[in-house]
Amino acid sequence: MAMTIEDKLGLNRFNVDGTPHIEINGNYDDQTLKERLVMACPAKLYTLREDNTVDFNYEGCLECGTCRVLTGGRIVKSWDHPIGGMGVAFKKG
Amino acid sequence: MDEEKFDVIIVGGGITGCVAAYLLAQAGVEVLVVERAEGPGEKAVTGGRMYGHAMEKIFPGFAEEAPVQRKIVREKISLLGETTAFTVEYDDEDMRAPDMASYSILRAEFDPWLTEKAEEAGAMFIHGIRVDKVLTDENGKACGVLAGEEEMHADCILLADGVNSLLAQQLGLKKELAPKQVAVGVKEVIQFGEEEINKRFGVKDDEGLAWLLMGDVTNGAVGGGFIYTNKDSLSVGIVETIEEIGYGGVAPRDMLERLKQHPAIKDILTGGEVVEYSAHLVTEGGYDMIPQLYSDGVLVAGDAAALVMNLGFTIRGMDCCAESARLAAETILAAKEKGDYSKETLSLYEKKLNESFVVTDMKHFRKMPAFIDNHRMFEQYPGMISEMMRGLFLVDGSKPQKFSKTAMGAVKKVGIFKLLGDARKGMGAL
Numbered sequence A: 001m002a003m004t005i006e007d008k009l010g011l012n013r014f015n016v017d018g019t020p021h022i023e024i025n026g027n028y029d030d031q032t033l034k035e036r037l038v039m040a041c042p043a044k045l046y047t048l049r050e051d052n053t054v055d056f057n058y059e060g061c062l063e064c065g066t067c068r069v070l071t072g073g074r075i076v077k078s079w080d081h082p083i084g085g086m087g088v089a090f091k092k093g
Numbered sequence B: 001m002d003e004e005k006f007d008v009i010i011v012g013g014g015i016t017g018c019v020a021a022y023l024l025a026q027a028g029v030e031v032l033v034v035e036r037a038e039g040p041g042e043k044a045v046t047g048g049r050m051y052g053h054a055m056e057k058i059f060p061g062f063a064e065e066a067p068v069q070r071k072i073v074r075e076k077i078s079l080l081g082e083t084t085a086f087t088v089e090y091d092d093e094d095m096r097a098p099d100m101a102s103y104s105i106l107r108a109e110f111d112p113w114l115t116e117k118a119e120e121a122g123a124m125f126i127h128g129i130r131v132d133k134v135l136t137d138e139n140g141k142a143c144g145v146l147a148g149e150e151e152m153h154a155d156c157i158l159l160a161d162g163v164n165s166l167l168a169q170q171l172g173l174k175k176e177l178a179p180k181q182v183a184v185g186v187k188e189v190i191q192f193g194e195e196e197i198n199k200r201f202g203v204k205d206d207e208g209l210a211w212l213l214m215g216d217v218t219n220g221a222v223g224g225g226f227i228y229t230n231k232d233s234l235s236v237g238i239v240e241t242i243e244e245i246g247y248g249g250v251a252p253r254d255m256l257e258r259l260k261q262h263p264a265i266k267d268i269l270t271g272g273e274v275v276e277y278s279a280h281l282v283t284e285g286g287y288d289m290i291p292q293l294y295s296d297g298v299l300v301a302g303d304a305a306a307l308v309m310n311l312g313f314t315i316r317g318m319d320c321c322a323e324s325a326r327l328a329a330e331t332i333l334a335a336k337e338k339g340d341y342s343k344e345t346l347s348l349y350e351k352k353l354n355e356s357f358v359v360t361d362m363k364h365f366r367k368m369p370a371f372i373d374n375h376r377m378f379e380q381y382p383g384m385i386s387e388m389m390r391g392l393f394l395v396d397g398s399k400p401q402k403f404s405k406t407a408m409g410a411v412k413k414v415g416i417f418k419l420l421g422d423a424r425k426g427m428g429a430l
Helices: A005-009 A031-040 A066-071 B015-026 B053-058 B107-121 B166-170 B194-201 B252-261 B318-338 B343-355 B357-364 B368-372 B375-393 B403-414 B416-429
Strands: A013-015 A022-024 A046-048 A054-056 A076-079 A087-089 B005-011 B031-035 B049-051 B070-080 B085-091 B102-104 B124-127 B133-136 B142-147 B150-159 B182-191 B207-215 B223-229 B233-241 B273-283 B298-300
Touching: A005 B273, A022 A054, A031 A046, A031 A054, A031 A066, A066 A076, A066 B273, B005 B015, B005 B142, B005 B318, B015 B031, B015 B053, B015 B107, B015 B318, B031 B150, B049 B053, B049 B318, B053 B318, B070 B223, B070 B375, B085 B375, B102 B207, B107 B124, B133 B150, B133 B166, B150 B318, B182 B252, B194 B207, B207 B375, B223 B252, B233 B252, B298 B318, B298 B343, B318 B343, B318 B357, B343 B357, B368 B416, B375 B403, B375 B416, B403 B416
Parallel strands: B005 B031, B005 B150, B031 B124, B070 B207, B150 B298
Antiparallel strands: A013 A087, A022 A076, A046 A054, B049 B102, B070 B085, B070 B102, B133 B142, B142 B150, B182 B233, B182 B273, B207 B223, B223 B233
């Protein structure tokens, strides 16, 4: 059976920072963009709630930047690298 | 607060940062590298292949000593239909020559070696620190960096902070990446053992292959798959242009599974254990995407300067990183000698880069990004080729059709003028 994204993320080491390095506006009103954002994240960290707003969890972030580039200031309001030493730590890369 | 001043501060301890640090330290420059990862290479992700020529200039014979995975001695390119694969394979003895060789690498293994080289030469590293800002003096010249509460000062700053160089954006040297100019790469490292890799791919120890795949893997979207043989594992991944996300209805993360489940790939991967999952952006805008490379007291190099070439069949980035780092280091040495780090002096970097293979090659392939950005390449041509091949190779006892008829039928579906037009554009872009 194919591995889930959760299984895959479970293989990586993460040092979880107490504060998110990405902030979003989950109410942004563009359905297509919201759906593309949900698709875009390799770690599947964006989901749509029942009321159609965007939910986001920064834990498990692979720090690629796709969400920032895709939404260009919409939905993803601010994007930074996690502070030093925090976030994902690859052992293969 | 400690008011220590360096000649040069390099932001980012990847290939670009380490190469520049090594060359500068060797020439007696006081250099500090600030890297946000706790350990070298822990934030670095590559698809997996580095052309060795640029590194060879800096560390002759480096592959003997550096933790490279395998020398790539075979190229494979596949056009995938839903259940078909048309593959071109190319072997060339010259792929073994040091000046033409390329290597599969894993950055979390490679970067610690490179860091050690720079440290031995006298460069200082601090790991686990994120630089938040480049500091400028009253004349607007870069003069240091801010990391949290701490200020660190230097005559010159080299930004080697990778594809997501927020610092180059802050300084106004670079615009935000555009969805059309950048792809997301998603990769797994799948462990097999060295003997298994040799057996499955028909290669001997320390040699391996690079395999690019397009068509069904992205379900027609602009992008493709890749497989590189590492020593005892495979790097298996996909890339998709960000603007394409949604086209074809398959999420990039699911394209990776789609590749792994393809009938032509599935059996090769059976029994492997996934040991890591990663993602990274790949700039693919080519020559027209190169940002402003310098300003007063600051230079931008490597991935931060979008020095990447995606030609569809070849993807190059790390050799451009090493070369741009070398040229940035030469420029900084010239500036130090003059005691002048102004924009005018640092413009030497752009001049050197323009004369180097980095920019001449990017200019040469300038039309490639527009050529590749064409759905026919990913949607229709793989299917067209499959249809022709079926006509040649499938035998079911019924009366065979003339190949010219099968072939024309397949071509007509795309449109002969479109095909000829694309072929002409393709030749023009090469």
